[in-house]
Amino acid sequence: MIYKTIRQLSDAIQSGETTPTELTQISLERLREYGPVLNCVVTITEERAKKQAKQAEKEIKAGENRGPLHGIPWGAKDLLATSGGIPTTWGAYTLREQRFDHDATVVKKLEEAGSVLVAKLAMIELAGGMGYKQPNASFTGPCATPWNLKHWSGGSSSGSGSAVSAGIVPFAIGSETWGSILSPSNNCGVAGLRPTYGRVSRHGAMALSWTLDKLGPLCLCADDCGLVLEAIAGPDPADPSTCGEKWNYQPEERDFKVAVIKDILEGKQEAVAENFKSATKVLEQYCTVDEIEFPQFPYEAVTRAILSGEAAAAFDDFTEKGLAAELTAPEDRYGPYARSLVLAKDYLRALRLREKMCKIAEDMMEGYDAIIAPTSGTTAHPIDQPFPVRRPWAYGDIMGAVGNGAGLPSIGVISGFSEEGLPTGIQFMGRPYDENIILGVAKMYQKRTSWHLRHPEMFQA
Amino acid sequence: MTDSKTEKEYMFERVKTLYGDRLDDEQLAAIEASLDPIMSVLEALRSTPLENSDEPFNVFKPYRKDRQ
Numbered sequence: 001m002i003y004k005t006i007r008q009l010s011d012a013i014q015s016g017e018t019t020p021t022e023l024t025q026i027s028l029e030r031l032r033e034y035g036p037v038l039n040c041v042v043t044i045t046e047e048r049a050k051k052q053a054k055q056a057e058k059e060i061k062a063g064e065n066r067g068p069l070h071g072i073p074w075g076a077k078d079l080l081a082t083s084g085g086i087p088t089t090w091g092a093y094t095l096r097e098q099r100f101d102h103d104a105t106v107v108k109k110l111e112e113a114g115s116v117l118v119a120k121l122a123m124i125e126l127a128g129g130m131g132y133k134q135p136n137a138s139f140t141g142p143c144a145t146p147w148n149l150k151h152w153s154g155g156s157s158s159g160s161g162s163a164v165s166a167g168i169v170p171f172a173i174g175s176e177t178w179g180s181i182l183s184p185s186n187n188c189g190v191a192g193l194r195p196t197y198g199r200v201s202r203h204g205a206m207a208l209s210w211t212l213d214k215l216g217p218l219c220l221c222a223d224d225c226g227l228v229l230e231a232i233a234g235p236d237p238a239d240p241s242t243c244g245e246k247w248n249y250q251p252e253e254r255d256f257k258v259a260v261i262k263d264i265l266e267g268k269q270e271a272v273a274e275n276f277k278s279a280t281k282v283l284e285q286y287c288t289v290d291e292i293e294f295p296q297f298p299y300e301a302v303t304r305a306i307l308s309g310e311a312a313a314a315f316d317d318f319t320e321k322g323l324a325a326e327l328t329a330p331e332d333r334y335g336p337y338a339r340s341l342v343l344a345k346d347y348l349r350a351l352r353l354r355e356k357m358c359k360i361a362e363d364m365m366e367g368y369d370a371i372i373a374p375t376s377g378t379t380a381h382p383i384d385q386p387f388p389v390r391r392p393w394a395y396g397d398i399m400g401a402v403g404n405g406a407g408l409p410s411i412g413v414i415s416g417f418s419e420e421g422l423p424t425g426i427q428f429m430g431r432p433y434d435e436n437i438i439l440g441v442a443k444m445y446q447k448r449t450s451w452h453l454r455h456p457e458m459f460q461a
Numbered sequence: 462m463t464d465s466k467t468e469k470e471y472m473f474e475r476v477k478t479l480y481g482d483r484l485d486d487e488q489l490a491a492i493e494a495s496l497d498p499i500m501s502v503l504e505a506l507r508s509t510p511l512e513n514s515d516e517p518f519n520v521f522k523p524y525r526k527d528r529q
Contacts, residue, residue, distance in 0.1 A: 131495075211519065301505035308499070322483050334488040337480050338495050341472045342503070349506050351517035358518065 001026055002167040003455050006224045009170055010068040013060060020060070020071030020116060023170075024053035027073040027118045030168040034459060035119075037149070038166060039141040040159035042078045043120040045086055049073065052116040059114065068227045070114035075172040077160050078120040079127060079206035080104040080215075090206045091123040091156070093139035094318075094326040104204025105239065106173055106215055106232045113231040121159030121172055127180060128156040129208045129311040130324060130332035131339075134386045137329035142383045145187045146456040147422055151380035154187035156180040160218045161188035166459040171219045171228050175205060177212045178307060178404045179376075179397070182427060185218060185412035187380035189423030191442070191452065192218045193225035196432045197407030198243045200229070201236035209310035210241075212303070212404050221452050222413055222442035226251055229435060243433070252440035255286055256369040258428070262293040267396055268377045275416035275424040276374045282448050283372065287441065292364055292371070299398055302353045303405035309347035312340040354405060361406040362431065369437045373399045375412035375425030399429060409435050411442045414451040423451075468503075469496045 001009065001018055012018045028046055035041030056071040076082065079090050081100035089096050107117065122140045124132055135142035135152035143158035145151050146166040153162040157174025161184025164172050174181045176194045185192025193216045200215045207213060217228035226249040233247035260280070265273040280289055318324065319336040327333050365371060377396065381387060403410050410429035417423055426445070430438040446452050473493050476484075484492070 298505035298509050301502045305502050305506055308502070325483065331491065334484060334492050335495075337476050337484070338472065338492050339499060341475055342499065346503055346506060348517050349511065351519055352511050352515045353506065353509055355515065355518040 002461055003220065004170070005220050006068055006072055006170055006227050009072055010070065013071045014065070020053040020056040023071065024049050024073050024116050024118060027169055030166070031119050034166050034168055038146060038153070038162045039143045040122050040153065040162035040166070040168070041119050042089055042122050042140055042159070043087055045082070045117050045119055048084060048086065049116050049118040052111065056114045056116060066112070066114035067231070069110065069231050071116065072170055073116045073118045074110060075119040075121040075160060075163050075169040076107060076117060077123050077157050077172070077174045079123060079175060080107055080173065081204035082107055082117070082120065086120065088120065089139070091125040091127070091138045091140070092327060094323045096139060100204070102204060105201035105236045107204065109232045115231075118169060119163070121163055123158055124156035125327050125329070125332060126315065127175060127177060127206060127208045129315060130327060130329070131335035132329045133331050134329060135381065135383050137332060139328050144383055145380045145422070146459050147189060148380070148420070150383055151422060152187060152383045154183035154185070154380065157184050157218065161185060161190055161192065164188065164190045164218050164220060165456065167455060171217055171224055173215060173232070174218050175213060175215050176404070177208045178303065179400050181216050181218065182375050182400075182410065182412045182425075186376040186423065186425035189414040189425070189451070190218050190220060191222045191225050191411060191413045192216065193229060193411045193435070193439070194403070194409060195229060195233065195435060196243070196409045198241045199233050199247060199409070199433070199435065201234075201239040201242050203236055203238035207314045209307045209314065211310065212307055222411055222439055222446055223251070225411060226435075226439045247435065249439070250436050251443050252437050253444065254440070255288070256437070256441050257288045257290070257367065258283065258370045258372050258441065259290050259292040259365070259368045260372055261398060262291050264373050268374055269379060269418070271379060271416070271418035272374045272377060272424045276426060279415040279426045279445070280372070282445060285448060286444055290368070294364055294398060294402070295360060297357060297360060298353065299357055299401040299405065302350050302357050303401045305342065305346060305350035306354065306405065308339040309342055309350070312336060312342065316340070357402065358406040361402050361408065365431050369434070370428040370430050370441050371399070373427055373429070375427040379418045379420070379422035379424055399427065403429050408432060409438055411438050413442050413446060416451055469500050472496055
C-alpha cells in the first residue's frame, strides 16, 4: 500500500483489500521510522488520526462514500491551524508551543472529505518570510529529499514534499507565496499544484503575504493533485479573497497549445535543461509548442516589493517583540528589520504596477493553454551549504514572479533525473482558474512518461 | 529624496535607531549589505512610469455580513 496513488488506495479501500485503519497505521509507522531520518515531521497526530480512521472505516462499512479521499491519510504543513491541543509551530522554535482552538478551513474540508490527518509536517520557519539563505532554517532541522539525504527537500513546504516522496503519506498540503510548493515538488520529484489565488481558502493558515499566499497539494502524480484540489477548493466566508465558485476536477484531454519563454533555459543546470528539452519532445506528441517573449518590465521587483511589504506587516508584532532572535537561521534573526522600512508609497506603487503585470501575463497567454518551464533552475541544493549568492532581487525567476504576482495556477511534475540521481521538474502554468487545463496537460504528460513511477530506493519497504 | 545612496544611509540609520540595542555589529553589517537589494527593488519600481489613473490592484469591498 506504499507508493499507491489516491485512486488506487481508494479502490483498495472500497474493495476491502485494505482499510483506513491499516493505511493510517502504515503512515504512523513510517512517520516514526523515517520522519527523523528526513527531518520532515513536526508532530504526529496519532490520536486524531486513529479516531478519524475509525470513523471512516465505520462509514465505509455502512455504505457511505465521501469520495476518493475517504480514509486516505495526509499530512499538513505546520502552518495550518489544528484544534485539539495539536501544536502549530510555523516552523519556528519561538512558536513551538503555539496552539489554536480551531481548524483551518482546508483541514476542515479534508475532514469532511473523510481523510485522515496523521501529521503536521516540517517547514522553513515562518515560510521563509525572514529571508533565509540556507536549508537549515527550521527548528526541526534541515529537511532532506528522500532521493539523497545530503540534499535539501526544497522549501518552504519542505516536509510536505519530502513525506510524499518517501511514501510516508499519500498526499500533503503545502503553501506557496513564491516557490514554496514548486520548490519541494522539484527537489523531491513529486507533483505539486499551486492553485489560482483565491481558489483555496487561506483561513487558519499562517499569513506571510495576504495577496500572494496560496494553499495546494503535493502528491505522487498530477491526477491526485486534481482529486485533492476538488476537496479543498471553494468559497469560504472566512476568507473574502476566495472565488465564489465550487471547483470540480474535470481534466481536459485534447490537443493543447503551450508556450516557452524565450531564453528560459539560460543559466539553468545542464541536467535541468536537457530533461526539459526531452520533456518538450514528449509534449509535442499532443501539444503545439511555440516560443514567446515577455516585454521588459520589473516583474520580480513588483512581486518582491509586495511580498516584503506584506510580510513586514504580517510579522510586525513578532519583529517588534524581538522574537526573531530565537529563529534557527542566523540571517532570519535580523532579516525583517531592514525591509520593515520600505515606504507605503513604494508598496502601493508595486500594487499599481501589479495590474499592468497581470494584463501583460494575460496578453502573453492569450491563445495558449499553458506556459511551460523547468520547475526550478537546479536540482536539490546540498543540505549543509548556504544558497549561492544571487544578484540583488534578480533571481531569474520570471515564472515565479509573474505566476505568483498575477495569482496564476501552476503544476510541477518530475521530468527526469540528473547524473547524481536527483530529480528535475517541468511546470505547466495556466491562466487564472484554468486548473483543469494545466492538470490535463500534466496528466497526459505523465501518461506518456514513467518518471513519477520511480521512487527512492531507501524508502521502498 | 532623489539620491538612493542617501536614502540607503537614512534607512540604515533608522534601523540602528529603532533596533540597534538588539543587534550586534555583525548583524548590523549584514543588514547594511541587505539594503542594496532593497534599493534595487525600489529603483526598479520607481523608474517604471505610471499614470495618475493607475490604481492599486486591490479592490476595496464594503462589508455586509449577508452579502459575500
